[in-house]
Amino acid sequence: MEKANFTFSLTKEQKELKDTLFKKLLADSFVQSFMKEYQVDETYIYDHCGKISDWVDSCHICERCQGLDFCAMPLKGHYLDSKVDAGFLQSEMNKCRYQKKNDERIKHSRNYIVFDAKKEYLLIDINDIDSNGESSDYMVAVVKALRFINDPQKGLYLYGQPGVGKTYLMAGITNQLAKKGRKIAFVNVPKYIAELKMLFQDNEAFERKVRGLKQIDILVLDDIGGESVTGWSRDEILLPLLDERMEKGKVTLFTSNYSWKELKARLTVTSNALQEPMAAKRLLDRIEALSCEVFIKGSSRRK
Numbered sequence: 001m002e003k004a005n006f007t008f009s010l011t012k013e014q015k016e017l018k019d020t021l022f023k024k025l026l027a028d029s030f031v032q033s034f035m036k037e038y039q040v041d042e043t044y045i046y047d048h049c050g051k052i053s054d055w056v057d058s059c060h061i062c063e064r065c066q067g068l069d070f071c072a073m074p075l076k077g078h079y080l081d082s083k084v085d086a087g088f089l090q091s092e093m094n095k096c097r098y099q100k101k102n103d104e105r106i107k108h109s110r111n112y113i114v115f116d117a118k119k120e121y122l123l124i125d126i127n128d129i130d131s132n133g134e135s136s137d138y139m140v141a142v143v144k145a146l147r148f149i150n151d152p153q154k155g156l157y158l159y160g161q162p163g164v165g166k167t168y169l170m171a172g173i174t175n176q177l178a179k180k181g182r183k184i185a186f187v188n189v190p191k192y193i194a195e196l197k198m199l200f201q202d203n204e205a206f207e208r209k210v211r212g213l214k215q216i217d218i219l220v221l222d223d224i225g226g227e228s229v230t231g232w233s234r235d236e237i238l239l240p241l242l243d244e245r246m247e248k249g250k251v252t253l254f255t256s257n258y259s260w261k262e263l264k265a266r267l268t269v270t271s272n273a274l275q276e277p278m279a280a281k282r283l284l285d286r287i288e289a290l291s292c293e294v295f296i297k298g299s300s301r302r303k
Helices: 012-026 029-038 042-047 049-063 097-105 107-111 119-123 136-150 166-179 189-197 203-215 231-247 260-268 277-290
Strands: 078-085 088-095 112-115 155-159 184-188 218-222 251-256 291-295
Touching (some): 012 029, 012 042, 012 049, 029 042, 029 049, 029 078, 049 078, 049 088, 097 107, 107 112, 112 119, 119 166, 136 155, 155 260, 166 184, 166 251, 184 189, 184 203, 189 203, 189 231, 203 231, 231 251, 231 277, 251 291, 260 277, 277 291
Parallel strands (some): 112 184, 155 251, 155 291
Antiparallel strands (some): 078 088
């Protein structure tokens, strides 16, 4: 059988462009190092002008890079690597040193089954919080957080005005625990309730989502009280969840814009204007049993 021939002829214009590119590549320091490393000649460079040109462009982009925030590559945190293997030119995208360093810094994220917070919050290290840059009131809360990390028995209930750093501090707490291997669910309550409503027609998915939070080692209920309060969300979702966690001695933490007293008042009135003080008290009793109230005082960090 005659061997198929896939050789294509270049037009005069195409050949001139390739010759110009070839000369440019030969003068490039990256190409010169490439030829020396893989012992290839100028003919090899000429035959692979297109791919090698893409690689060189990538090299020059990465050469000027100052970090992930400044990455100009199509796939952030990756560079185009080219090598010769048995005569074949192989190209692949690999993680750069900045991406590898970042991955190392957030490897504890594998211990979060849920993380309903900004991705950059995974980088928060509570030990790096600068006491010179924070108010004395905020540092009191940080000290209490550090004590909890060293002995995570009864949870914390961080409350204060919007934007003062409750979720930020809570992420600093849970990151430390995740680094110690604890399994954590960091759940935004309004989002969680909304997601459960969408699963009304899928009983299996609904039960799986609820069961996961009952069983997880450490649970954070972020922004409790921020949800639209209904008898269903309060009495059929949050109450059984906290009941079971309390009975099993599971660590549960909270953030809220409301103090315990204010939260009780908010939980008393449902979205349909029903007054149910006993139902609110039942839920608050569980919260008080599971946590210690910590006031976060400070100015808003949201600029």
